Each structure stands twice: as C-alpha cells, then as structure tokens.
Amino acid sequence: MTAEPELRELRELLAEFEPDRGHVMPALHKVQDRYGYIPKNAFDVIARQLNSSPALIYGAATFYTDFRMHEPAKTEVSWCCGPACRVLGGQLIVDAIQDELGIGFNEQTEGHAIGLHVGQCVGTCHEAPQVWVNGKVKGNLTPESARELVRELKEAAE
C-alpha cells in the first residue's frame, strides 16, 4: 500500500473547488484521476474545501461504483454484464475468467496484479461477449479465448 498523499498536496489539488457549486463529484474525480483511487485523508480535505462534512462527502463517494477506495490493480479487467453479452454467452466468459484468476468481482490477484470488476454496457454490442482490459475492448470471446486472454495477462504481470 502506498502512503497517503500529503495534506498540502491534496489542498493544492483541490483549491479550485467552491461550496454549493456542484463541486463534490468534480473534486472526487480530480482526486481519483490523480491517484487512481480516493485516499482516505482526501475526504476531510474535500469537506473543508467545500464547507461540507466528511460524512456527506464519504456518503456521496460510496454511492457510486466508479469511485474506488483502494488502489487499482496494475491490470484491470471489467466484464460486460450487459444483456447482449449475456444473450451471447457472457456468463460462461466470466465463469472462465474467475476460474482462471481464482478471484471474484472486486478482488485482486496477489500484489495488485490483476483486478476484476463488473462493467456496464456502452453499446459496443457487436463485440459481445466482451471484457475490457484497462479500458480496451477484448471482444467476441469464447470461454476458451477468455481463458487464453487471462493466461496472457497473468504471464505479462509476472
């Protein structure tokens, strides 16, 4: 686990934001864009900057799937849970991936190497069933090709 950022650095990062201007989400995004996740000590800094309370900021942040409270893995795999993927065998794909990785959703393999998440449909349904590897689509998967993909990712991570 990397050390939390210094408060001074966070304050500088968040200096542009103002209270009552709809800046809670933009502030959280800015922190996550910078660190890859939202470090615990950021909530208090955001709250002070926005004249709000850490409870409200933390409450808002935890409502959303895509604000992460932990460091991301080096390789993030998201499995598309959309209906077109499902109709075309998406469940078999994720079964194969979980089996091959030995982890479930929102878990990481050892050393933050590979993480697995549920991804939402963005309408690249012509690639169904698909996953994203660090945001890049890997589509038209079969359980076999999904296993192959995961093996390659595991090898690359070593």
Next chain:
Amino acid sequence: MNAQLESMISAAKTAWANEQSSGRIRIRVTLDTSSLARGADETLAKLQAAAESKKLVADVGITGSWGFCWMEPCVTVRSAAGTQTILYGNITPDRVDEFIENVAAGNDMPELALGVVEGNATAEIPLLSDHPFMKGQVRRVMANIGLIDPENIDHYIAQDGYAGFGKALGMDAEAIVKEMVDSGLGGRAGGGFPAGRKWDFLRNATTSPRYLVCNADEGDPGAWVNRILMEGDPHIIIEGMLIAALAGLADEGYIYIRYEYPLALERMQKAVDQAYAKGLLGKDILGSGKDFEMVVFRGAGSYVCGEETGLINSIDGYRGMPRIKPPFPAQAGLWNKPTNVNNVESYANAPMIMRNGAHWWSSVSEAKEKGTKMFSFSGSVNWAGCVEIPFGPSIGTVIDQWCGGMREGLTLKGFQPGGPLSGVATANRSLTLTLDPYRELGMFLGGGGIVFFDQNTCVIDMCKFFLAFCEDESCGRCTTCHGGTQRAVEVMRRIQAGGGREVDLETLQTLVTTLVWSNCFHGQFAMTTIKTAMKAFPEEWQEHIYDKTCRAGVCEALARGNVDRSQVEELALAGG
C-alpha cells in the same frame, strides 16, 4: 437573424466549401467508442502516417458513427475531384495497408464498400441509400454524423448549425414554447411527455436562477443512441439546450454524462469550450443581451442517476438518491431552484424544429408519436447497429431490415426494449415501435435500446440477471425496492438451483404488487421483467419450478429439458 451569427455561418460555409474543393482525396474515419473497440485509432494513425509521408495525397480526418457499428471501423473516401464519396466498412488495422494502396492507386474496393454516399452508383457499388440497413431510415438528428468532424464547431456551423438558435433569438419565449408544443416532440427517454410543455413549466416558474439539465446518463444496457449523438454531433445538443434556455428563461445548463462514456464526455467538453470561444455561450451571447452558462458534468457509475431527481442530487453533491416528488424539478430542482430535465435526443431535435418549423418536423411520422427516433439493436441478430427511423415499423421489419436477420441457427424467442425496468416481450413480430403496444403489455418501449434473444436464453436466468441489476443499483431509500429486489433475487437463485416451490410464484406476484409503492421509477418498475416474463413465458416458470428443467440449458443445477407443456393445464398465476 442575429448579424453576428449570420456572418459566422457564412464564414463557416466558405471554409467548408474550400475544404471540400481542396483538390485532394478526403478520408474520414469514424472515431467513436464502437469503432475504437475494433481498432479505429490504429486505422486512423496508419492513414495519417500515409498522408504525412505523401504515400497518399489526402486529407485525413475523423467523423462520428454512421450507425454501422458492426462494420466498424467505417471510412469514407471522397474523390479528389469531389464527385464521389464511398463509405467502406471493416477497415480494421490489418486491412488498412491494402486499403491505403488501393486509395492511392485510385481503385474502388467493392468488396469492402457499403455504398456510394455522394455521386453516382458504380457498376459494382450501389448507392448507400440502397443498402438494406439504410432503407427506411430518415436521418435528421443524425444528418451531420459521418459528414462533419464532431470536434470542429465550424463544421457544425457550416451545416446551418446554430441557425435554429438564431431564429429562436428573434422570438419570445412563449412563441418558442408554442412551436415546440405544436411539433408534438415527446420526451425521447421513453416517457413521451411533450418537451414543449415541460419548457413551459420552467418559463412559468416564479423564482430564479433557473437550470436546464441534459440527461446523458444513458444507463439502460443495450442503448447507445445518446452516445452516438454526443460522440458524433455534440453541438446539436448544445444548440438544443440554448433554445430551451430561451424558452424556459434558464440561466445555466448541466450536461450529466455517465462515467462509462469518456469519449462522449471529452467531445461534449470540447464542444462547450468551442461554443464559449465563439460567444455562443456565456455572457451577452452574440450581443443579444442573453446569458447562458454550460457545465459538462461527469457521473461516477450509478444507474439510478438516470432518474431525474437522482441526477439532480448527484450534481448537488449528494448520494444520487431520487427525491420524493412533488416538488417536481420545475419547482425545486438543482439547489431547489426551477429546473428542466430532458434527454439528449429531446434537446437534439429542437434546432431543426426551430429551423424548419413544427409542421415540417412532425410530418415525417404516420404514428401518433411524431418525428424520428434513434434506436440501437443488439443481441441474437446479425447486425448490432444504430438507426434513425420514424416511429411505427414492426419488430419483424426491424429484425429483417435493420438487423440483417437472426444469427445463423438462432430463432427469435423474444426481445427486451428499453432496459432492465422495461420488461420482456415474446417473439411477436407484429408489435410496432410506438409507445402504446408496450404500455398495453405493462411494459415500455424505453429510450431506444432493443435487445433480441433466442432459444438459448433462459427467461428465468434473464429475470434473475435484471433483478440483480436492479438490486445492485437500488439507491436504498425504499424498503419496497432495496428489500424487494433482494428478496426477488433470492427466490430466483433458488429456483435456478433447483429449489423452486409452488409458493414462489405467489411470492414474486406479491413483490410485483408491492414494489409499485416505491418512490421512484427504479423501484416501481424493478419487477416489470418478472411480471411480463410470467405472462409471456408461463411454461418456463412451470418447467423450472415443477419439472426442475431448463429448456435453454442455462441453469446448470437443472436438467436440460424441453418438455412440451402445451398440453399441461395452465398454472393459475395469481393476478397474472
């Protein structure tokens, strides 16, 4: 029209004409989320490199999606003389070298061509308008997409962009509202509520400041029509919001874009920045004395933020929990001030209504629902794409004409319009793409996504999947919703595991009638899938619960069975 705008448009038209008559070949690569999934960035880079090294004397640029998503990356090639433009599909990175050689040699490539966009058909390449996918389409909101660079405001302006806003600038708010009401434009997210009347609520509000929100949270899986618009023609949305601002006397607008659409976010932000730079946003717009600010807002992954008051809470900086209505957003929305929320496509229709008039706009549709509508089709069909059509065609036409038929070996079992809240329908090919037939079935047509499924899909599994989605995305306010969806998922899992009991149908029915007490649409309609699936596919429920079989072979704990239950006495589904 406003003099500043007039000279802006004429300058843009001149620049556009000069660009078109450069005497060089013009290549436009579709660069959107769909094409990027198939390597369009690499295709573009190789084309640009070829142009730079003079291997190919051509202007290379980008454009939005033609709707041929399954054929991406799509590339248009306009001849140096400007007499012919051909649209090609499947120009994947592995094909691009050969493609470049052929373009450089002046060869057409009939095997990759989708059709001739501009000029005459050749012996081997028919007109694009004769392509089965394009037949019957009426491209109005999508008119610029494929033609212009979405990242260039002058391209938009050259197509008479912002002229609708210019016209509205010369009208009073009431007249704009009247034009919108006369057009009959209904909310494009699926509600169908007249947009003009909504704008009138805002106009008649008694406090200020007033806000506009563009709901670009397109969270229904299987729907990507708003993304196509934002990535392909972002200014049409800004112009629509500007017109709404004049009608509703609004001060500030927010475009709330889901986290999953980073490219749409980037393009919308770029477009807003360009509009500010041109004086189309901000203070004293084009010297008219009107002010309007616009903010592009990034969501963070929450389906329920697609509900307008959840979205408002999200911008306000709270958990995105839908509010209790009333008060409605028109009375108390953002920061409890009057707010109007419309879908992306609703705003996008406003510029042409202003430009061409309500009558022109509504004349295209013979159905009760006026105008054109964008739809995205996916699932067990051959083509996953996006179309713009007048309301009214049947599902059969949709599959045969715009989806290229069912995939080989698959037969249509049913389809799901809208999203996880909309319900499922049987393979009824005569159902039309209009709002009423679905309402009659207790479901919705929704925002434009339609997913087809086949005999290998288990209806019980599908219900479990949608309910699990609803459970995950429940905001937690109402016991009916967060507790009800959880209970439904438990029951569904048990049925799938072979533990189905007779009482389960009754329990699910109780949940159907209980969840309607939830505060917002999410809870009220979370059970729609199960409700409609129990009616549409009663035999599958019987098989799973009594016979412990799954005809699709999806539920692993059950035997794969295809028992013919047509002779079996039909189960009385309480209230079903």
